[in-house]
Amino acid sequence: MIGRQSQSVADTATAETQLLEDLRAGDAAAFEQVVRRYGPRMLSVARRILRSEDDARDSLQDAFIQAYGAIGKFEGRSSLGSWLHRIVVNAALMKLRGRKSRPEQSIEDLMPTFDASNCRVEPMWQIEESVESMIVRREVRELVLASIDKLPESYRTVLLLRDIEEYTTTEVAETLGINSGAVKVRLHRARAALKKLLEPLFEQVGG
């Protein structure tokens, strides 16, 4: 069984090597194969970042053209899928930067509060329902998506890259052109703001 798994992994690696060679040679059929194989997942990524179908499709197109132009520089240190994932994230972020900025709620309004003694002012929450049980409810999913959309863009982007796309802090910093310290601060504030926006989902108990 282990032998068969190793063989399957080796076959996949061989197929990907051949596909890369064909792509570098400018083979149109290979390019189409890549579009069809990796496109659906890349489109999902673009949709998550842009929350607009038109913008997601535009940025996907941009991503594939960039990939086509840069395939000669792809050294194969990561998988083709990972490389394409990064390209579509960057294309989506470029699209985001090009958008007209919309009015944003100040993140300060969503930060936790402390009294003059630096003691937290916080209701007592009773969260007994499991995540699995909550997430199947449509109103919960809608509130979570709407809350993430409400975050100011610079915080929302860090949250998406770190918590959803699972980039490391260093990778987020490199992608956004900011330092790791700034990534950590923005991530924390984004998470704190999201918690504030999701408070209607939590049961408050007396205290």
Added chain:
Amino acid sequence: MVGVAGMVRSLKWHGMLNCRQIEEVIDDYLDESMAWRRRALFRSHLLMCRECRSYIEAYKRAIALGKRVFSDGDGPPPEDMPEALVKAILAARGRAEK
């Protein structure tokens, strides 16, 4: 007369982390990147501070919901690309080649 809450508040001033300091390092605590000594101080604070315990539970739940909604809420990636989109991408490649 000082009640329990007042005693807890005064203890927070005696070489222990206060709630604002807890706020600054929550993510280090949650991703277990905190040095053990600091972690011990953090946990000591949580033992005494129900506001921070409550906050962290809600904070963790918000993170978990955010992660799950994107892995479940948008559904799995579609099996196929919209054909019009595939054609548009292939046509764009053709233009880029010229």
